[in-house]
Amino acid sequence: ADLSVDLGRLGLANPIMTAAGCGGYGVELSSVVDLSALGAHIVKSLAIFAHEGNPAPRLAPLPGGMLNSVGLPGPGVRAWLSEHYPRLVASGAVFGVSIWGRTVDEYAQAASVLATGAPEVALLELNISCPNTEAGERLFAHDPAATAAIVAGCRRVNDSPLFVKLSPNTDRYLEVASAALEAGADGLVAINTVFGQWFFDGRPALGTRRGGGLSGSQIHAIALRIVGELRQRFPGIAIVGVGGIANVDGVLRMLLAGADAVQVGTANFVDPRRSQLIVEQLSGYLRSRGVGVLRDWIDRQSRLDR
Numbered sequence: 283a284d285l286s287v288d289l290g291r292l293g294l295a296n297p298i299m300t301a302a303g304c305g306g307y308g309v310e311l312s313s314v315v316d317l318s319a320l321g322a323h324i325v326k327s328l329a330i331f332a333h334e335g336n337p338a339p340r341l342a343p344l345p346g347g348m349l350n351s352v353g354l355p356g357p358g359v360r361a362w363l364s365e366h367y368p369r370l371v372a373s374g375a376v377f378g379v380s381i382w383g384r385t386v387d388e389y390a391q392a393a394s395v396l397a398t399g400a401p402e403v404a405l406l407e408l409n410i411s412c413p414n415t416e417a418g419e420r421l422f423a424h425d426p427a428a429t430a431a432i433v434a435g436c437r438r439v440n441d442s443p444l445f446v447k448l449s450p451n452t453d454r455y456l457e458v459a460s461a462a463l464e465a466g467a468d469g470l471v472a473i474n475t476v477f478g479q480w481f482f483d484g485r486p487a488l489g490t491r492r493g494g495g496l497s498g499s500q501i502h503a504i505a506l507r508i509v510g511e512l513r514q515r516f517p518g519i520a521i522v523g524v525g526g527i528a529n530v531d532g533v534l535r536m537l538l539a540g541a542d543a544v545q546v547g548t549a550n551f552v553d554p555r556r557s558q559l560i561v562e563q564l565s566g567y568l569r570s571r572g573v574g575v576l577r578d579w580i581d582r583q584s585r586l587d588r
């Protein structure tokens with residue numbers, strides 16, 4: 283089947299991507315996953331500097347999902363460029379890079395290093411919504427003006443398609459999305475993890491007391507709702523849906539909610555081959571129904587919905 287999708291000026295062979303942070307830097311997966319079979323692989327958030335991340339434990343399993351306070355560890359964009367980028371290019375994968383910073387300028391610096399050093403990067407995901415930063419509640423994703431400044435700063439130095447990853451932990455995500463698009467973003471990714479905490483015997487499950495990000499099936503309905511709201515508000519804009527997608531049913535739900543493509547996150551922690559399996563499931567689903575083109579199926583179902 284033809285599974286191709288268009289995300290504005292970015293075309294993908296199929297709508298399934300790995301979610302940032304859920305497949306490392308790609309090379310870790312390449313012994314068990316054919317990265318080139320994915321719509322795209324998204325590299326874990328990188329900053330202009332190397333960063334250690336949070337104290338252990340950083341992950342706590344929950345029924346149907348998990349809680350994380352990983353805290354943005356990473357080698358920094360320059361080390362990634364020399365250590366990982368060449369191998370990712372050689373894998374034949376289409377890949378994007380997620381970036382983050384403590385200031386507007388740090389986002390632009392990371393985007394600038396990638397613009398010169400990494401021409402094969404298919405998209406940049408601006409991660410303004412990690413719940414595990416020191417900024418705590420004062421995330422960029424809660425602030426339309428800061429978001430616009432980050433997008434404009436990156437846009438100035440980098441021509442790649444820019445996607446902004448929105449937070450479910452604010453009621454301002456529509457305003458933030460609007461500011462991002464006005465400042466030159468190509469599309470939106472929704473959602474990052476839902477801020478939460480979990481206790482065992484009165485002790486926090488994570489090494490950080492304040493809590494962390496909840497992911498997996500428990501946030502699926504929230505992600506579907508926010509993607510639906512974004513689609514209504516921004517009809518022609520590229521939207522990537524992420525949150526609790528673990529199989530083809532989740533993909534179809536998300537596409538019908540209005541996403542143009544999806545990302546698979548937590549399910550990859552259970553089985554690193556999950557994203558690739560879902561591509562195969564999607565093919566099989568369409569084949570068994572005699573559908574040759576995914577986009578035709580989406581159009582037809584969306585009409586039935588109305």
Ligand code: RRO
Nearest residue numbers: 351352353354412414475495
């Ligand atoms: O590294 C993390 O703790 C992390 C990030 Br960058 C993110 O965007 N979302 C998340 O749940 N964890």
